[in-house]
Amino acid sequence: QTKQVMGVSIPSADHGWTGGVVYWANETKKELEKMYPNLTVIVKTAKDANEQANQIQDMYTVNKINALVILPQESAPLTRPVANLKDKGVFTVVVDRALTDPKAQDAYVAGDNPGLGRVSGEYVGKTLGGKGNVVVLRGIATVIDNQRVDAFDKVMKEKYPGIKILDRQYANWNRDDGFKVMQDYLTRFPKIDAVWAQDDDIAVGVLKAIEQAGRKDIKFVLGGAGMKEMIKKVQDGDPLITADVTYPPNMIRDAMLLTAKSRMTKTAMPKTTIIPSVLVTKDNAAKFYFPKSPF
């Protein structure tokens, strides 16, 4: 059994969800290196697409990796750099944000962004009984964000035409922006039935804004991604946080495990593994609660 080096390149921990990714990557590294003595795992974080492209180049040139697990900062700009590594014989596994050219990857472990939007849309539509006013707080202007919002909108248009989306502003997956945007929504719209915050970091700010304004018209706030504090609220039956939709940062763990197994046992890895975005309610919340993860 020859020595294998697996490079793991992920976004740096610049907000909650990526913090979770970094945590799981580091945990899984320990787990894997115990499991496979011949495997070295290198975990690196990058602050933007450009740095990440540099980083995987360094991993190849200097650390001589045989396999790469990458959660790209952005899809498009990393497509060519990943393809370059694949051309040089590195086994490449892409997580979450699919490359624009699927040929650049050997395998894909997908987070389901349209799924998140769709599941969220279904929940909002059904819970409101097909009628009501909804405000949307978007993430950062990215492909992921578009996919989620488009899927959400599609569900609303096709299945719940009675629901009115009052406005969609960017809240940048950021608590402070969530707070500000929600404060202003509350000023602007006298009646809001539900809030789709798209991400749990944003939802944290949204909750505080609602609490401050003392508004009672809002029936629930739906975040997303499964931050532990939010899952806890669901579990505890919080009146406003009645559900969450997963987009688990530990998908990086799944990807690393699958990759390692395939490399170390010389077995094939499924071309595509989808980690579905599922609805978390009081009933199943316990399954999604990871108190030790930072996210």
Next chain:
Amino acid sequence: MTAVPAAIAFRKVTKTFGPVEVLHGVTFDIGTAEIHALIGENGAGKSTLMKILGGYQPQTSGEIVLTGQPVSWRSSRDAEARGVVLIHQEFNLADDLSVAQNIFLGRELGGAFLNDAAMNQQAAAALTRLDVQLDPRTRVRDLSVPQKQLVEIAKALARDARVLVMDEPTATLTVRETEVLFALIRRLRDDGVTVLYISHKLGEVVELADSVTVLRDGEVVFSGPAAGKTPHDLANLMVGRELEEMFPDVGQPTQNEALHVEGLEVPGWAHDITFTLRAGEVLGFAGLVGSGRTELFEGLLGLRRHTVRQVRVAGRPTRIDSPGKAAKAGVVYLSEDRKGKGLLVDFQLRPNLTLMTLEEYARPLLNIGAEQRTLEGAVKTYGIRTGRLDVAASALSGGNQQKLALARILEVNPDVIVLDEPTRGVDVGAKREIYLLVQALAASGKGVIVISSELTELLGLCQRLLVVREGRIVGNLSGQELTEQEVIQYATGLKVNAPTLEAAPR
């Protein structure tokens, strides 16, 4: 006069700054290829008039006629295009550029690429004409004040002037440099250049000028040939009354020690400096430009790296490592570099005046009213001339800026006062006031040190002179020895006496 039109004619030129009119219908002629001196008290309007002539400021009304043609400049560029070049009273150099780069700024040599070699060479030549040994590649930031002045002159000379305006070019120069400059000015005149020359050194004016115009409070009070005029006549014209003797009587020092310095070293500048200043004494420091007097005192005040065996102020051993400590100990220093180190030119007069004594106004909030009263007092005491009190220091005339700087350090009520070129750019009247002030300070028991490039000033003012050469005290002159001859011999190294003898007996 003759049928030949004057090189320059001012016709009823007025200038107002806001509500204040500083030039009131100035009218006079300047002949071609003459050296024409323009004199007047501080704030009389000389610089303002010259800035108008040079295209740096527009006149409010009136006309300037250049060889028969009325001109109206839109900028200094227009003036320079007609050969009118101004050497500013305040330096007009880019500190980060080299000497040569400044001299050629705006008219660089070379094609697509600059020919620095040629510019350095020509700059060196221009400097040599002024008899200055200076590497043209030196950054202006690293020059001393007199060196900057010489570069400023070289810059104007390099510009092919038909009319050359020099606003107090010799204010910072020593006798020798001044003589070189004068020879040059005469040569230029003989080549057909018209020279307008502003100076407060009336001796120079008499020596150099063909004609002279006297401005008083923005009006021409005399314009005519210089021949036959003595400095005394000119001074009387300037101030409009009979001036008394320039130097007041020199008093007697006490036996009390005001300041004692032993073994001061300012690396690269001053070595083994030991001297004692008595209370009531006016002690002069003479020497050539570059002899290191300024640096010596900057070192003493903690403004430069230095070591010293001992400093005693009023007999008490004192450690001075910053101007703050010095001021607390009662020692203050007036810098020769008014703009770079003296005044906050963007600030108004009031904060400039009280900068060193703010604690007196802090209760704990600053009492602006009290500051204002101090300003009003100082304006009277020191005769600072200004249209209004709430102007920026930059709006004062050069001489009045100097008075403001002086007023600031005296606000500290110090016991030891070091004045570096205290009368630079100051008019005769004000100069005399400063001399009176110095004597009064000494008479009241303070110790005063005067550094000056004007030997007459040192000789007239001081009881004793120390001569500095290459960073060392080489002469200690008093009484009968206080002559120009003696000082120059020491300053140039022809004579040495043992200054260390003067170390206080133990």
Next chain:
Amino acid sequence: MTESRAEIPARSTRPPLLSRLGSLGPLLGLLALMIVATALNSDFLTVSNLSNVLTRASFIGIIAVGATFVIISGGIDLSVGSMAALIAGSMILIMNALGGDGGGGGVIAIGMLCALAIGAGAGLLHGTFIARGRIEPFIVTLGTLGIYRAVLTYLSEGGSISLNNTLSDAYSPVYYGKLLGVPIPIVVFAVVALLGGLILNRTRYGRYVQAIGSNEQVARYAAVDVNRVKVITYMIQGICVALATLLYVPRLGSASPSTGILWELEAIAAVIIGGTALKGGSGRIWGTVVGAMLLLSIENVLNLTSIISVYLNAAVQGVVIIVVAFLQRGKRS
């Protein structure tokens, strides 16, 4: 640069009324924006909305008051955003460690003191590097910008650090409470601004800050202890950041690696829009206050209306910033 001014007719000779009007630029900008905002959505002028905007402006505003001192002194501090994040994180960790037990009043006070101490300490560090180490302020604070945020990320292991619940409840009135009907953050902001104005214009220290920014050399020769004044200036900035953080923590009860990102640009923008020159030497606190209000109002107006594609929000902000700056230029040479 000093000599240049000599030739410019001093503006003080201009009729004082006109010159005073000219310096009201930022205020006029704010008024214009408010008029437009009200026209677009009449809710803008409601007390509750204005109080929201002002409350938000108080974070950046308090930091910007500190930045006004730094900038007038001729320096800059790029680290304020990540300093705020680090202070928030450390403060929460300290409070959590001290106690979930009891009411928490004491714990919160200790946490607050620690926050102020960390802010002052960070400022001391900056000031020392800059004044005694003679390193460019831009570099020093660019360096610490990275360092503080990295330390916070390390402490939080990339996630967020949250105040535990009892403490959070005990602390939350500091943000959500009111004093005589005025939200506490606004009160604190007002006090900081008034104090700042007083310190800048009516104390020795304030005078020295301006003198140093105008011409450091002259200040040194006039016996001003330049190094000390600089160190104090960065400490004031640090304390302002800490004060802002004291108000920030009870708002969301947490800190994360994304806390305070780009606050430095907002704070500096507030200062400059307010009429302080980036070169230093002179400036005014009230201008900064108006600048902060202006910046936060733009965001608010954009949220209150939908006339423009959300994609273009940042463009509107950019245009407004430039237009306001244009309205009040002129006074600069």
Next chain:
Amino acid sequence: MTESRAEIPARSTRPPLLSRLGSLGPLLGLLALMIVATALNSDFLTVSNLSNVLTRASFIGIIAVGATFVIISGGIDLSVGSMAALIAGSMILIMNALGGDGGGGGVIAIGMLCALAIGAGAGLLHGTFIARGRIEPFIVTLGTLGIYRAVLTYLSEGGSISLNNTLSDAYSPVYYGKLLGVPIPIVVFAVVALLGGLILNRTRYGRYVQAIGSNEQVARYAAVDVNRVKVITYMIQGICVALATLLYVPRLGSASPSTGILWELEAIAAVIIGGTALKGGSGRIWGTVVGAMLLLSIENVLNLTSIISVYLNAAVQGVVIIVVAFLQRGKRS
């Protein structure tokens, strides 16, 4: 007594060797870093790694060459990152629109020309606002920072804009190709740096840039057309950004709202680490080149080793930046 050293005028008689050594600060910093890096991982010194690092340094490096001019002139340009994003996006849209058909050589050339035109145009805009509009450069470019990024977000509808495949293949040699064995970006960087040095030190324009930064009034008096020089300076910056973008697009093939975020800080940091003073007046291109290499080497070293928690990367960068600046301080007054 440290403060007094600043006062000593470099006497013209000072040994030139010593003064020259003093100004080698950034180079010494780079050498020190390289030695540490090699000790940590001997692969650092391999040709392939060094060539990687240099190739990457060329983006920021080319932008920083432009920034050197801007900063020496006494200005600043905060918009370079979002300008790069906007140029990349527009260029890709234009190329995609013109043609998937055929080899694409012509299309790529047109795209490149458009990029350069947009860069120059943006610079013209900045320069005009700053020089003729007399608005602080900080404000103007803070405003356009927001505007450019917003426009790109609008064009990309929040997502990303990608070059289509045929074009992408045709264009890729511009980044991945070599000239005489040297990667093309390095060649371009070298040419830009050399040209920059030549322009700064050997042309009238370069001289005027320094004069204006040192003392604008003096330059005006010397009949320098200050406004024009400023406008040209911002145009040079814009063109440099466009050049960097020409190399960026074939590498990553796309642009999105997060392209180029914070590049301005990196570029300015490279300039300042290289020994140019933020106040303007004097500076040097080679210093900037070294500064850019230094910054990118830090990232590279961090990638090559694992001695430090990933959370602390930014802290290491911060420390190195401050240390290097410390090593080369002193020369500043």
